[in-house]
Amino acid sequence: AQSVTQLDSHVSVSEGTPVLLRCNYSSSYSPSLFWYVQHPNKGLQLLLKYTSAATLVKGINGFEAEFKKSETSFHLTKPSAHMSDAAEYFCVVSSNTGRRALTFGSGTRLQVQP
Amino acid sequence: EPEVTQTPSHQVTQMGQEVILRCVPISNHLYFYWYRQILGQKVEFLVSFYNNEISEKSEIFDDQFSVERPDGSNFTLKIRSTKLEDSAMYFCASSVGAGDSTDTQYFGPGTRLTVL
Numbered sequence: 001a002q003s004v005t006q007l008d009s010h011v012s013v014s015e016g017t018p019v020l021l022r023c024n025y026s027s028s029y030s031p032s033l034f035w036y037v038q039h040p041n042k043g044l045q046l047l048l049k050y051t052s053a054a055t056l057v058k059g060i061n062g063f064e065a066e067f068k069k070s071e072t073s074f075h076l077t078k079p080s081a082h083m084s085d086a087a088e089y090f091c092v093v094s095s096n097t098g099r100r101a102l103t104f105g106s107g108t109r110l111q112v113q114p
Numbered sequence: 115e116p117e118v119t120q121t122p123s124h125q126v127t128q129m130g131q132e133v134i135l136r137c138v139p140i141s142n143h144l145y146f147y148w149y150r151q152i153l154g155q156k157v158e159f160l161v162s163f164y165n166n167e168i169s170e171k172s173e174i175f176d177d178q179f180s181v182e183r184p185d186g187s188n189f190t191l192k193i194r195s196t197k198l199e200d201s202a203m204y205f206c207a208s209s210v211g212a213g214d215s216t217d218t219q220y221f222g223p224g225t226r227l228t229v230l
Contacts, residue, residue, distance in 0.1 A: 036221070043118060044157075044205065044221035090157065100145060100209070101159035101170055102219060 002027040004093050006105035014113045019063075019078040021108045023091030026072065033074045034092040034102070035065055044090065050074065061085070086112045116140045118222035120206050126228045127196055135191045135225045137206030144211030146189045147219060148181065150174070150202040157205065163189065164211065196229045203227075 007022040025031060035047040048059025055067040061084075065076045074091060091105040119138045127133050139146050148160040161171045163181050180192045189208075193200055203226050207219040 034218075041223060043223040044207075046218050046220070049218065099170055100147070100162050100219075101172065102149075102157075103159070104149075104157035106156050 002029075002031065002093050002095050002103050004091050004103055004105035006089075006091050006108050008108050009106065010109045010111065012111040012113060013081045015083055016080050019076070019081045019085065019110065021076040021089050021091075021110065023074045023076065023105060024072050025074060025091070025093045027093055027095060029095050029097055032094040033065075033067060034094070035059065035063070035074075035076050036090045036092055038088045038090065038107075040087075047076070047089075081110075081112045083112050083114065086110055118206055118208055118220050120204075120222040120225050122225060123223070124226045124228070126230065129198060129229055130195050133193050133196055133227065135193075135204050135206075135227070137189045137191075137222055138187050139189055139206070139208030140220055141187070142210065143208035143220070145169075145209045145217075145219075146181075146183070147207040147209075148191045149205045149207065149221075151205070151224075152199075152202040160191075193227075196227075198229050201227055201229045 003026045005024045032051045034049045036044040037047050038044050047063050048057045050057045050067045058064045063078045065074050089108045093103045121136045146163045149157050151157045159172050161175045162169045178194050182190050203224045205224045206222045209217045209219045
């Protein structure tokens with residue numbers, strides 16, 4: 001069984017300040033982990049994914065995430081927030097057992113204040 | 115850039131009616147998926163489809179649901195007799211299907227289904 005917990009339902013930052021969106025996972029297997037972003041009226045877009053290669057993963061739009069097995073965490077960060085980053089972010093886990101069903105976290109809504 | 119598209123964006127139906135949600139996956143993709151998100155809840159996996167048959171399904175995907183690839187481009191989700199609790203956002207996704215099970219799933223914008 002696998003699960004994902006996103007520790008914050010809402011995060012508000014000022015433009016130009018760092019972003020931290022927290023995610024913890026639980027998996028019986030070595031997981032693959034993803035962050036997806038959803039802007040209003042748009043589909044879920046992949047930001048980045050971890051699949052057992054480098055533990056620090058760089059994604060699009062300046063985002064990155066670090067896989068920490070000892071902490072079962074996969075937090076998403078960005079050094080400097082931009083107004084266009086305002087969206088809903090989902091942490092997602094896949095079991096790597098051949099099953100393709102993704103397990104989603106509950107989402108974190110990021111607000112960026114001018 | 116190729117995208118997954120879904121129609122309609124919003125569907126309103128009466129309880130007990132049949133609905134068909136439509137998706138056009140990315141053209142060279144081989145795996146297709148449906149997920150749903152009930153308002154205020156997590157996105158949940160419903161079903162995956164490969165080579166014209168269901169490859170995985172969740173407990174949610176009972177006999178009321180069916181999927182079909184009626185032609186070379188469309189992928190549909192049918193709910194035979196809708197219930198109030200079927201009201202949700204339904205997302206279609208597709209993936210290339212090569213290699214292992216971690217290939218990226220690309221999602222459409224969703225269809226909001228409202229059952230009255």
